Amino acid sequence: MPSADCLIPLPVRFFKAVISKLKDGLAKTREVVFGGLKNLILGRKLDEQLINDVEVMLLQADVGVAATQKLIDSARADFKSGKLKESKDLLEHLKAGLRELLGGPQTELRTAPEGFKPTVILVTGINGAGKTTSIAKLTHMLKQQGLSVMLGACDTFRAGAVRQLEIWSERLSAEIVKGQQGGDPAAVAFDACKAAIARGVDVLVLDTAGRLHTQDPLMRQLGKIRSVVGKQIEGGPHETLLVLDATTGQNATRQAEEFGKVAGVTGIILAKLDGTAKGGVVVAVRAASSIPVKFVGVGERPEDLQPFDADAFVEAMFSE
């Protein structure tokens, strides 16, 4: 049985394959917007109008007023000072700006210290963001790495939620700890921690009920789950992931802020990137907070989850 520390090089191992996969996943997106962006830019002369048009496209990609302004203002200033001469320079300027906004070193999955297991991953988000499906994908990915995974069904609120995770656990052959519908989610988390220790699994993934970040009592409940986990497993939860729906607009920044504050979110999964949504909202989120994006969901199948890589993401945005 491999120990949990082999989680660390996981994104590195995936790195090469990821770029092409991400391109696949973003194919539709690219054609609609960012592909269009590249064509728009490279086909034309660099002038004020071009910069205005780029601004419009960024806004339509949900990049948000603040982040768009930041990118466009610096482009405009560099254009005026003569630093940007051709439209190709503008493209490079934008790429660099986006890379800077999205990058950062903390994209690997956090794990329990070497020699300790299990690593506990707590998954949170608003209703309908795609938590359960993302957990299924994450489980698949971890199992591909040869790690043993246990699931904790802490969504005791939504009807059918436990059953939904249970069906995934059967398909992915991962053990699952369930609670009663309407029961205390923290109690399920407690049981799951105990079971994960007893069974010696590498990773425990906890599903939680969807909650709007404006519902104080439900947000406080997340704090309770965290403290229950922390008391059972030192340093746990080691990773708290916030699932964001890629079609969400600027409210995503509020979600990141609130979940970050109350639930101590350490990473973001950007789900549903396979539609026409541009996912540009992650730029807005990164511009407003320091929480790194760690994975992107690009389809319905268990294998449709990919580690996030800023360079690859930005390249995919602008590639042919």
Place this chain on the structure above:
Amino acid sequence: MFERLSEGFSSVLRKLSGNANLSESNVREAMTEVRAALLDADVSLEVVDAFCKNVIADAVGREVTKSLKPGEEMIGIVHDRLVQLLGEMPAIPEGASAQEAAQALMADGPGVIAVSPGPAIVMMCGLQGSGKTTTCGKLAAWLKKRGRSVMLVAADLQRPAAVEQLATVAQQVERDLPGGAAVTFYGEPEKSAEYGKAVGVAVGVCQRAVSAARAKGVDTVILDTAGRLHVNDDLMGELQQVKMAVRPHQIFLVTDAMTGQDAVKSAKAFHERLAVDGLILTKFDSDTRGGAALSVKSVTGAPIRFIGVGEKLDALEEFHAARIASRILGMGDVISLVQKAKEQVSEQEAAELEAKMAKGEMTMEDFLKQLRSLRRMGPLKSLLGLLPGIGSALKDVHIDDKQLDRVEGMVNSMTPGERKKPGDMAFSRRKRIAAGSGTKPEEVGGLTRQFATVSEMSRRMASMSAAQKVKAVKELSAQGGPTSMIPGLQGMPGFGAGKGTTATRSIKDRFKKRK
């Protein structure tokens, strides 16, 4: 929600105040900020630009009506255009009294079609995670409350356990929610399969469900289809097949109110394939600025029929364009509040209570009853947010609904005699009540003192004009936290209606003056 928009509009007001006229330059300048606010609220860019263009065209060069300041004039124009974007205003007869105008505005919205012979067939569709299944349950509860029987049909055979979820929801509505009609469930769980592997199976399920509903004489059938991406050809085709097979009377598109710029694209795609009859916006109780509402309405032209406003199965409201427009502009939404109150308190009860209050005979028992119906209306903060001018002030205030639990606990621990005349209680009594309710004797004392103030207040208020009442309530709420606010609110049924009509009138009056 909508706070930022409200702030945007307030800044317009400020900018324009002091100017005698709406000039092109001051209007344009004001609209730059409105544009940024709308974009930040996720209204789609094309909608924003068209909106701003219309407002500017309406405003530039318009002579300000004598009685209005330019800022007010501008708000009037923006309000008009917002209402137009969101949907139609209900017809209010010419020369209607304030009471009649309020009645018209409070009338039921377009709701769900009723057909005879039944059943009315309603099909729900939307992206994954938009909230279709929960909304199906809420819609069933809404219909049940109006005496209409419902069959919920699980046509989502893709998402694991979706069938079980709907079955449970149907059971909850049938068991726990008020109304005089049956809510049943139809599902064929054995037909479920992995995503994309059961495409087309839903068609047969829906056909069999409709036959079953017809045989049972069900009033309305609601089809809960699987969430799908608008770019997935196979699955979108399946929806068209369902539509051809069962010919639904109404097709509702369920959209997450937090959706960004993509809302336009997905709504357009669903509308092109299915000709959507109505929109339901979910998660409206979040702090989203709700721009998606404007976008989807504008690209589909279909009316927004309902908004989802909470986790509970009765948290579905009919959508009223004029009210939302007023809310966006920070005018509050007193009508919704009055309507909520009406659903919980009968006219007779309200009249009786008012009479008691006027005589200063209100007891703790009445108070408890009021408190309970108030709590059935929803969380305190969301209720207070509906009041004009209070919404934005509440933004950062933390209102703890638990405080109400404590009040309820204290009253519950009183003897019938104490409830009738709380007055000055001996310490031993306060101690006993505190022990019974898990509070402190000081808190019990605080409650009885507040109660005395409020009953005195309400006795005096009975003889006040509407304007005096508002002033009095403001003073009262300035005195302390939420507990002192509750009694202030509890006279709402009688007192709120008066306030509601005046607020409505003033908006209507402004329109009339300008026209």
